[in-house]
Amino acid sequence: MESRGCAMSDVAEPMPIETSMASFIVWLARQRESLPVRAQCPSEVERFLRWQRAQREWDRDSRVDTYLSDRRARGASDGEIAVTSEAIERFQRYLLARD
Numbered sequence: 001m002e003s004r005g006c007a008m009s010d011v012a013e014p015m016p017i018e019t020s021m022a023s024f025i026v027w028l029a030r031q032r033e034s035l036p037v038r039a040q041c042p043s044e045v046e047r048f049l050r051w052q053r054a055q056r057e058w059d060r061d062s063r064v065d066t067y068l069s070d071r072r073a074r075g076a077s078d079g080e081i082a083v084t085s086e087a088i089e090r091f092q093r094y095l096l097a098r099d
Helices: 017-030 034-056 064-073 078-096
Strands: none
Touching: 017 034, 017 078, 034 064, 034 078, 064 078
16 A cells, blocks of 8 residues: 655654654644544554554664555454554644644
């Protein structure tokens, strides 16, 4: 599956993931995202960022496409992949807005 937006391979946050998530949650609320999105989106993004950090520690491919392929290989449905992809895209928009 192809990712859209900025290259998430360059996302590695210099700050702790928890700090990134806290400010992302505030940003989501300011975007007037629905409660289900605000509830699910941060957990999906946090899961991705933790996976990405581990991949980089092992000097492995840490791109979004690789993550989504890995999730699919582990049994995630098309619906779950879509939710994850949309969450990561929202995080990409947050990062662009933050800069």
